[in-house]
Amino acid sequence: MELLVDFLTRFVTQFQTPALAFLVGGMALAAFGSKLEIPDAIYKFAVFMLLMRIGINGGMEIREANLMEMLLPAVFSAVLGCGIVFLGRITLANLPGVKVEDGIATAGLFGAVSASTLAAAMVILEEEGVVYEAWVPALYPFMDIPALVLAIVLANIYLNRKKDGANTRVKIWPIITESLRGSALSALLLGLALGLLTRPDRVFEGFYDPLFRGLLSVLMLIMGMEAYTRLNELRKVAHWYVVYGVAAPLVHGLMAFGLGYIAHLVTGFSPGGVILLAVLAGSSSDISGPPTLRAAIPTANPSSYIGSSTSIGTPVAIAVGIPLYIALGQAVFGF
Amino acid sequence: MELLVDFLTRFVTQFQTPALAFLVGGMALAAFGSKLEIPDAIYKFAVFMLLMRIGINGGMEIREANLMEMLLPAVFSAVLGCGIVFLGRITLANLPGVKVEDGIATAGLFGAVSASTLAAAMVILEEEGVVYEAWVPALYPFMDIPALVLAIVLANIYLNRKKDGANTRVKIWPIITESLRGSALSALLLGLALGLLTRPDRVFEGFYDPLFRGLLSVLMLIMGMEAYTRLNELRKVAHWYVVYGVAAPLVHGLMAFGLGYIAHLVTGFSPGGVILLAVLAGSSSDISGPPTLRAAIPTANPSSYIGSSTSIGTPVAIAVGIPLYIALGQAVFGF
């Protein structure tokens, strides 16, 4: 009961943090029919800056990190990425009115990771004074790539079987390189490499880090507007996508919280790390996932997977998920 | 006499402040035929940042402000917005060679407000150490909306009467929502709401505020280039637009200075506030005004109202008006 009250209080006050406030503000603007537009060039650059900030910082920290500590959370990330896709395959993809390949693609997107959601959680944790290992954001690709690869493999297996019952093998390596070449993972891995191998401290401290928070607020605004605008597309697809979009982020986040807690007991994974792992699992890809899926599963309907992820999954992951995991963390770890 | 010398000295030295220097620099570049271009995405983003900065700060201050103090200046703002349009209706719109609807549209633009002019004045006042109530920039919509609405109503009344003598009623509410949905007012109101209802302090202090001055310099440069480039368009319309473009900003500013002085005597409105009210009235809309007018008075000729506002009104409002009101303020309030 106390947890519930605490959660509800937290829930309401969290909407005053810039990350959530700008998200809601963007939705309100779109609902009001505002003609405000943030140019696409600014959106792309803001995403690039976020990923570089996360990557460089991760790389600098991994230099000094105990790699063994990273092992268990990295394995859990991959397990979660795959688990989420399998779960979607046996639930959403089998529901009435849901085309199987659409359901698999949607599960793939929810297994993949959103850099903006991750960034919002990092900023909120920092404001709450909750610490985490700085390499945690570097778990991103360990969850993102397996999820996208598995979704594409499962979709192709299904489609091939449907077509001619043949057992054509799906080539996995091209899907992995395709994922790595996507703009989001490229930027993240570039940042990681720069942080790991070079001395970017001054440019990090004077540019990428100080602009992080501000550009995140701009991104949240754009995502809010986008979420509202895309809601229309959802009307064209089965209602189950709405149910999945609301429930999946929280279910995935709680699964990750549980695995993170095991890592906490086994290797001393920090409470903040457990929360971020839950955020990673609860988030759904908004930048590089959709074009990868569109190219790899061309028969799947983008309105279904982009609509349920952008319009429902992401707002739920940010506005409900993040406060929920922090409240849970406080109850479990007592910080 | 001393006032005149002081004004002239001030006038010349003000051109060394970045805001004015970049404006003149932009004009010089365009006059020289430079191929320098600031991408449109940067322009739009800079305007967004300015309006968010002004809005958030206004919202944070209104939280602690005595709303009663705002009342009189807000009423005066609306009176000025409408007064400017009426004045244009009975002067400019009746001059030979000026189409009535073109004249009304021009008066509407001069009654509306320019965020960049306001921002330039805020930065110059700050450099001069002149303080003002932080909610003064939030008077923006109180002047902007009534002016645009009134201009559109007057133009439609005129056009309907001309057409068939009928007394078709003009619907006011759609014009108001249309104004509010424009990108400039949307951003300003979003900022106000975020400042009023949430805790954006960190993102304001780390992002919107520090980038304010710099992005303003970029905007001033663009406006200078634009002003020179648009001068050509003015050659196609009546010379009265040039006379109006030079005289109107100063007349409107002085009218506002007078009303502001009354508010100073009645409610203790600050000298800096009186100057900013004059700047608001003297400025003419450059972002959201033109598209609103274009949509609502389609028969009016954009070359007339955009040309006289961008090429003449805005440079006069910034480069002559701002120093004039500051010099007046020094003479009247003795700061």
Next chain:
Amino acid sequence: MELLVDFLTRFVTQFQTPALAFLVGGMALAAFGSKLEIPDAIYKFAVFMLLMRIGINGGMEIREANLMEMLLPAVFSAVLGCGIVFLGRITLANLPGVKVEDGIATAGLFGAVSASTLAAAMVILEEEGVVYEAWVPALYPFMDIPALVLAIVLANIYLNRKKDGANTRVKIWPIITESLRGSALSALLLGLALGLLTRPDRVFEGFYDPLFRGLLSVLMLIMGMEAYTRLNELRKVAHWYVVYGVAAPLVHGLMAFGLGYIAHLVTGFSPGGVILLAVLAGSSSDISGPPTLRAAIPTANPSSYIGSSTSIGTPVAIAVGIPLYIALGQAVFGF
């Protein structure tokens, strides 16, 4: 021998400085087939910011500089700009498989100056604690304009003579104004004028200067990607362009180092100034040079001059040239 070891050590460690690391990172991304794109609007704005930063700072320093001190380096800059083009005219342009006008255009580009290379050298010198007269970057136009003008004049003389043996005079003044109107020189000269004539200190310290380093890293990334992508174009042209692209930056830089050393002996030109003069001469134009040449020598093949400059000249100038001149400076001046 010690110099060699020192140079090699320096060479390797320099790749950890952000400027070089981002350049190499960009090449690696492009080689890997990454789909990361930095929007063109951001690229253009970053270049504008760099040039304004260099110009404003130069202007502010020239105000207090002893202009006589600048004289010799300025003369040497013009001599180098012309010398480089003449050298290319009698070497590259006469090689088998190289069209004469292509060779001249390429030499013109290598005589002209790259703002990003200059900026990278400034940041690296600052990190090494090597000081230079702040007006040195203002030598840019003294080298850039003569080089482009001479290349265009030589190409036209050649083309006219080939065509009809006539001795049509080439008009020089239009080429100079064309150069000055180009976006790079416009921005630089605007910055110089603002720094010289106005008081832009606050906007310089709060905006142009702090963003300099960060935007440079973004530019270096773009240039790295561009360099790799353009390599393909070089396959279509004679191999001599590759040889020229590797050798010319270093030969030009060493020539400039020699002249700079003379200025050091005669007027006390600083060691850092000598290094920057070498960097200016070793760099090749990437922004305003190509369009100027394309307009003025339309029969020359852009693949030859842009390819050899962007793909080979610039990476060599930055990654080999800058460390080389710094190592030379340490050996010669013993700082």
